[in-house]
């Protein structure tokens with residue numbers, strides 16, 4: 001019987017397992033389906049990781065390497081090449097069914113679980129691009145793996161659909177490796193990626209970014225030969241007569257990431273349709289006691305540093321859960337007389353995480369991550385309680401859906417709040433971005 | 434007055450750089466932004482990250498980076514210099530792969546461990 005099984009050995013799983021070990025758990029297992037730890041970081045060879053957590057600029061593999069070294073100093077068990085198939089929660093914890101290349105089919109019992117499966121890319125099928133079905137259409141992340149880990153170039157003349165960070169990073173990467181990137185095409189009127197990536201990946205190499213445009217046709221029999229790009233109106237419908245034809249052999253898709261929650265769903269965890277991830281309390285516990293979630297499985301992050309921080313919180317909370325420390329403090333999981341708050345989305349807010357707050361379990365501050373649903377200039381992020389009373393406000397110069405925001409709500413204010421709390425954006429009038 | 438987006442950290446501050454007055458920077462959230470604004474308009478630099486061939490390791494490519502930023506104009510020469518480089522596993526993170534690449538003063542170093550298989 002394990003105390004904790006962590007599903008996934010990427011940045012979230014590594015940080016969570018290390019934190020749980022440091023907090024006193026000694027029987028921890030990480031289940032990882034790849035042949036090595038580190039997850040997506042292994043293929044993110046560019047730099048820009050770790051500025052918050054390590055206070056220095058690291059590449060993805062270096063960031064993963066630091067955590068793998070930390071993990072080696074613990075007694076955490078790792079099973080590589082092993083896929084978790086099913087999680088069956090029961091009164092004492094859960095049974096995890098898994099199948100491994102070396103270990104075969106096994107069922108392991110555990111007191112607590114941390115879901116750290118990460119996310120996956122939306123594909124051509126998910127967005128329904130018309131046209132033929134030739135070779136040469138890849139998700140940006142698949143292309144990244146080919147180029148950076150396996151040493152294959154997916155093509156020579158490239159169009160990129162979507163301006164998410166992986167797409168932008170791949171525009172630069174393909175260019176450095178000798179390909180011609182003809183265009184980056186984004187259906188929204190703003191980019192989905194970080195500003196710094198627009199600058200250092202597109203501007204540096206004179207790659208045009210077409211906002212409010214999309215791919216309306218893919219042509220080619222065996223291999224992509226042409227991609228047609230059209231302007232779209234406010235409803236994101238293509239405008240006839242605006243077509244541009246690009247002669248290219250490759251189309252990369254960077255059209256969004258979806259938390260990978262098949263296991264969570266099967267286990268009966270409640271999923272928030274806004275994040276596509278489990279609904280969580282502020283300590284990352286899901287709707288099932290003893291089952292925690294962290295990292296991109298809970299909501300898609302822009303920065304691994306925040307994945308680390310969130311996952312450490314999950315690891316510590318899982319340890320406290322198993323050791324029973326939460327019960328000793330008389331602050332166990334929410335009961336009927338414990339004060340709980342649901343965080344609701346008001347105007348301009350796309351989602352919040354956590355979705356629920358158990359006030360008695362908040363230390364001093366409750367960190368709330370969120371995304372806005374539209375671009376905003378100088379604004380106030382406002383937290384209002386059920387009686388319409390404003391309990392906190394935070395100023396921001398500029399807000400964009402592509403950038404995750406965080407605010408910290410003090411416990412003292414949450415204690416005073418009546419009913420549920422709504423987070424909303426108020427744009428300041430008369431000031432422009 | 435030039436407007437720039439700082440690329441030093443994900444904050445992406447919008448900088449204003451006054452070229453006529455000693456490249457004074459405003460809009461920077463931290464001192465690194467002031468430095469970036471000045472350097473970007475006088476002698477811009479970039480860190481290059483890429484991969485080189487690796488024999489006998491868990492993967493056929495080993496990720497590398499320049500251990501400091503190199504002049505922006507040297508980025509493609511650095512890429513060319515990496516073309517023929519081949520490592521043999523085991524590789525250790527931080528191991529120097531090319532010294533003083535293209536005379537930039539930067540070393541190209543490995544960014545992961547690749548044990549031999």
Ligand code: SF4
Pocket residue numbers: 439440441442443444445446460461462463464465466467469
């Ligand atoms: S000025 Fe400082 S805080 Fe702003 S983007 Fe640059 S490094 Fe980051």
